[in-house]
Amino acid sequence: MAQGVWTIVEQREGEIRKISYEIISEGRRLADALGQELTAVLLGAGIKEKAAGLGHYGADKVMVADDPRLDPYTTDAYVAVISQLVKAGEPALLLVGASVQGKDLAARLSANLDVGMAQDCTAFAIEDGNLVAIRPIYAGKAYAKVTFENSRPQMATARPNVMAINEPDTSKSAEVIDASFTLEDSALKTKVAEVIKDESGKVDLTEADKIVSGGRGMKGPENYKILEELADLIGASVGASRSAVDAGWRPHSDQVGQTGKVVSPNLYIACGISGAIQHLAGMSTSKVIVAINKDPDAPIFQKADYGVVADLFDVVPALTEEVKKYLEG
Numbered sequence: 547m548a549q550g551v552w553t554i555v556e557q558r559e560g561e562i563r564k565i566s567y568e569i570i571s572e573g574r575r576l577a578d579a580l581g582q583e584l585t586a587v588l589l590g591a592g593i594k595e596k597a598a599g600l601g602h603y604g605a606d607k608v609m610v611a612d613d614p615r616l617d618p619y620t621t622d623a624y625v626a627v628i629s630q631l632v633k634a635g636e637p638a639l640l641l642v643g644a645s646v647q648g649k650d651l652a653a654r655l656s657a658n659l660d661v662g663m664a665q666d667c668t669a670f671a672i673e674d675g676n677l678v679a680i681r682p683i684y685a686g687k688a689y690a691k692v693t694f695e696n697s698r699p700q701m702a703t704a705r706p707n708v709m710a711i712n713e714p715d716t717s718k719s720a721e722v723i724d725a726s727f728t729l730e731d732s733a734l735k736t737k738v739a740e741v742i743k744d745e746s747g748k749v750d751l752t753e754a755d756k757i758v759s760g761g762r763g764m765k766g767p768e769n770y771k772i773l774e775e776l777a778d779l780i781g782a783s784v785g786a787s788r789s790a791v792d793a794g795w796r797p798h799s800d801q802v803g804q805t806g807k808v809v810s811p812n813l814y815i816a817c818g819i820s821g822a823i824q825h826l827a828g829m830s831t832s833k834v835i836v837a838i839n840k841d842p843d844a845p846i847f848q849k850a851d852y853g854v855v856a857d858l859f860d861v862v863p864a865l866t867e868e869v870k871k872y873l874e875g
């Protein structure tokens with residue numbers, strides 16, 4: 547019988563990504579509700595030393611698959627290894643982060659395992675021993691409650707920045723297990739030729755705690771410097787609407803929305819963004835939304851916790867000055 551909760555750990559260059567701590571923490575809560583063990587599955591090359599520390603966040607066991615062909619991530623290699631481990635270990639629940647990598651992995655993995663999967667969930671619960679997943683639908687206008695009839699493991703991905711991370715308990719460490727798997731070269735159809743890094747040093751939008759975002763109301767690329775100044779002061783990343791990206795003012799990697807990134811920061815400041823449904827689809831689960839727009843009827847105000855009806859070219863520099871004074875004083 548399927549037993550236990552498994553979470554797939556995401557790492558890049560040996561550094562554990564924040565989403566991994568989020569799903570381990572959530573996995574702990576689900577494992578407790580089921581009265582079962584939590585196993586974190588860590589794949590990579592030379593990453594074993596990172597394993598035990600995952601116990602601080604609630605993992606009972608960490609299964610490590612160590613192989614040079616598992617770093618950097620490729621869908622082929624990860625799916626080949628994880629599906630073997632899942633078939634052998636038969637977990638009841640399998641959680642993956644809904645990051646760019648996690649969404650790619652989970653989709654292929656669920657097809658390979660022939661199980662259903664709920665993508666980009668914002669909450670989980672256990673009812674009658676089964677996983678119940680809540681996920682936004684219709685661009686965040688409604689929430690669907692997803693249950694799984696017969697498929698095991700019950701599989702879901704969790705939206706980054708939504709689930710709370712457990713306070714680390716350094717007195718607890720996880721039992722580290724070497725995963726047993728075979729990886730045939732013939733199974734690997736893709737090879738990473740080169741990794742081109744974003745040199746900006748900014749936190750990726752999907753992991754950002756705060757985002758200052760600008761739309762068509764910014765009037766031109768040169769004006770983003772006022773958003774960057776505010777963002778630097780408060781430790782935020784800069785995002786954009788699709789209009790700004792389509793106009794060539796910002797790179798596509800900055801786009802928030804249905805065809806851009808889905809973000810859930812603690813603070814989202816929308817400047818000169820009308821709040822089209824496709825934009826809201828990417829940011830409506832942000833914890834606090836501030837909208838600055840000179841049109842009082844802009845739809846963004848229906849989602850905003852704080853709304854400022856004014857010219858952003860007056861408000862943003864004034865806000866930056868106030869933050870400076872606050873930080874100095």
Ligand SMILES: Cc1cc2nc3c(=O)[nH]c(=O)nc-3n(C[C@H](O)[C@H](O)[C@H](O)COP(=O)(O)OP(=O)(O)OC[C@H]3O[C@@H](n4cnc5c(N)ncnc54)[C@H](O)[C@@H]3O)c2cc1C
Pocket residue numbers: 760761762763764786787788789790801802803804805806807817818819820821822823824825828838839840841844856857858859
């Ligand atoms: C299939 C599809 C997918 C899409 N995907 C996305 C997506 O991923 N992300 C996305 O953002 N959009 C997406 N869109 C586009 C979306 O429908 C909107 O066109 C877009 O979000 C509008 O961008 P905006 O709010 O910057 O521009 P606008 O709608 O033109 O709004 C500009 C706003 O700025 C305000 N403004 C102007 N000047 C000032 C000023 N000086 N001070 C204050 N406020 C000012 C105006 O009042 C206005 O509300 C998609 C559309 C389709 C059809």
